[in-house]
Amino acid sequence: MSERHPIVAITGSSGAGTSTVQRTFEEVFRREGVAAAVIEGDSFHAYDRKTMREKLAAREGSTGCQLSHFGPEANLFGELENLFRSYAESGGGRRRKYLHSLEEAEHYQQPPGTFTPWEELPTGTDLLFYEGLHGAVQHEQVDVARFVDLLIGVVPVVNLEWIQKLHRDKSTRGYSTEAVTDTILRRMHDYVHYICPQFARTHVNFQRVPMVDTSNPFIARSIPTADESMVVIRFANPKGIDFPYLLNMINDSFMSRANTIVVPGGKMELAMQLIFTPFIWRLMDRRRKALAQ
Numbered sequence: 001m002s003e004r005h006p007i008v009a010i011t012g013s014s015g016a017g018t019s020t021v022q023r024t025f026e027e028v029f030r031r032e033g034v035a036a037a038v039i040e041g042d043s044f045h046a047y048d049r050k051t052m053r054e055k056l057a058a059r060e061g062s063t064g065c066q067l068s069h070f071g072p073e074a075n076l077f078g079e080l081e082n083l084f085r086s087y088a089e090s091g092g093g094r095r096r097k098y099l100h101s102l103e104e105a106e107h108y109q110q111p112p113g114t115f116t117p118w119e120e121l122p123t124g125t126d127l128l129f130y131e132g133l134h135g136a137v138q139h140e141q142v143d144v145a146r147f148v149d150l151l152i153g154v155v156p157v158v159n160l161e162w163i164q165k166l167h168r169d170k171s172t173r174g175y176s177t178e179a180v181t182d183t184i185l186r187r188m189h190d191y192v193h194y195i196c197p198q199f200a201r202t203h204v205n206f207q208r209v210p211m212v213d214t215s216n217p218f219i220a221r222s223i224p225t226a227d228e229s230m231v232v233i234r235f236a237n238p239k240g241i242d243f244p245y246l247l248n249m250i251n252d253s254f255m256s257r258a259n260t261i262v263v264p265g266g267k268m269e270l271a272m273q274l275i276f277t278p279f280i281w282r283l284m285d286r287r288r289k290a291l292a293q
């Protein structure tokens with residue numbers, strides 16, 4: 001936690017929709033004049049695509065815990081913690097990108113599945129914004145969550161998460177249904193041990209729940225639309241959250257628990273803007289006061 005150099009993190013599994021939520025935050029930052037240093041979580045993978053495939057091939061057929069992009073072996077958890085610590089202390093640190101697609105990679109004149117070189121963060125940013133798999137991860141000595149001022153979980157119910165991953169990986173990353181299914185299976189151990197526990201450390205979770213049948217995600221022809229879903233928004237600490245205001249502003253929303261509001265899928269972006277704009281105001285206000293001291 002840092003008054004001068006706050007950190008906002010969106011954490012969620014692959015295909016959960018964290019990149020989609022990032023666009024909502026970019027809109028809030030633009031409107032409120034906040035300069036954010038953006039960190040893509042996949043850039044903290046430990047291996048490029050070729051090395052990862054070699055490591056997986058070397059283990060093929062072996063039993064026990066599998067190597068996956070969800071777990072500690074295939075990610076630089078320590079480096080991610082160092083970045084958060086360093087940004088919280090000084091507003092600085094290093095970042096890079098993982099280039100998933102040919103389109104992204106062309107821009108850097110590198111092959112897809114590689115990392116850009118590490119580079120220093122721009123100076124004078126107002127906050128660090130992380131979007132990815134491990135914004136609240138804890139493992140052995142590493143505790144990334146403790147440095148984050150606003151921690152948000154994006155967690156569709158699991159069938160929907162898989163549909164979203166299948167569609168995205170097939171349409172923009174060139175994978176087959178079989179390849180994505182294998183990845184989902186191989187990651188299951190790490191999903192349970194490293195992804196799920198994070199959602200008990202977040203301040204707010206957004207869980208998209210489809211209102212259509214998604215019982216076999218592997219044959220779903222399309223992602224359920226916003227109008228075909230509801231979003232469950234749960235606050236770890238509801239103190240200070242103006243629920244009557246949210247209920248009034250968001251048509252057809254309702255409370256399902258004392259700390260949980262449910263909104264129609266199409267209102268998720270509006271809900272995020274209404275909920276997080278005051279959070280960002282508070283973080284920026286605190287930062288201004290700390291810098292003036």
Ligand SMILES: Nc1ncnc2c1ncn2[C@@H]1O[C@H](COP(=O)(O)OP(=O)(O)OP(=O)(O)O)[C@@H](O)[C@H]1O
Binds near residue numbers: 014018020132223
């Ligand atoms: N609220 C939503 N409504 C409809 N479709 C969505 C929603 N959120 C995400 N999607 C779709 O789900 C797919 C995955 O979303 P996105 O790329 O944001 O996931 P991600 O969490 O960033 O994944 P990764 O970490 O693997 O990059 C995309 O095709 C996206 O359009």
Ligand SMILES: O=C(CO)[C@H](O)[C@H](O)COP(=O)(O)O
Binds near residue numbers: 014042045133
């Ligand atoms: O989305 C992911 C994790 O969030 C990807 O599975 C991971 O980044 C590996 O990507 P690729 O298969 O494109 O090398």
